Amino acid sequence: MELTLDWIDNISLFTQPGVFGLHSNAEITYYTNAGKELWANILEMATSDGGGGGSGANKEEIITSIADDI
Numbered sequence: 001m002e003l004t005l006d007w008i009d010n011i012s013l014f015t016q017p018g019v020f021g022l023h024s025n026a027e028i029t030y031y032t033n034a035g036k037e038l039w040a041n042i043l044e045m046a047t048s049d050g051g052g053g054g055s056g057a058n059k060e061e062i063i064t065s066i067a068d069d070i
Contacts, residue, residue: 042066
């Protein structure tokens, strides 16, 4: 049982595209699309400058805070 758990612990968390029959450029495309989607979502979460919600943070501060967290 312990050998099985050791083997499972040694499995790579990241799988190469070739395992799925894909070219290595598929990984580049995936990460490019994921990056674009990430930034689009950050911009989508941005608040408007108006409305007076009382939070005191403007759009740029919120985006900067999220980017710093990432």
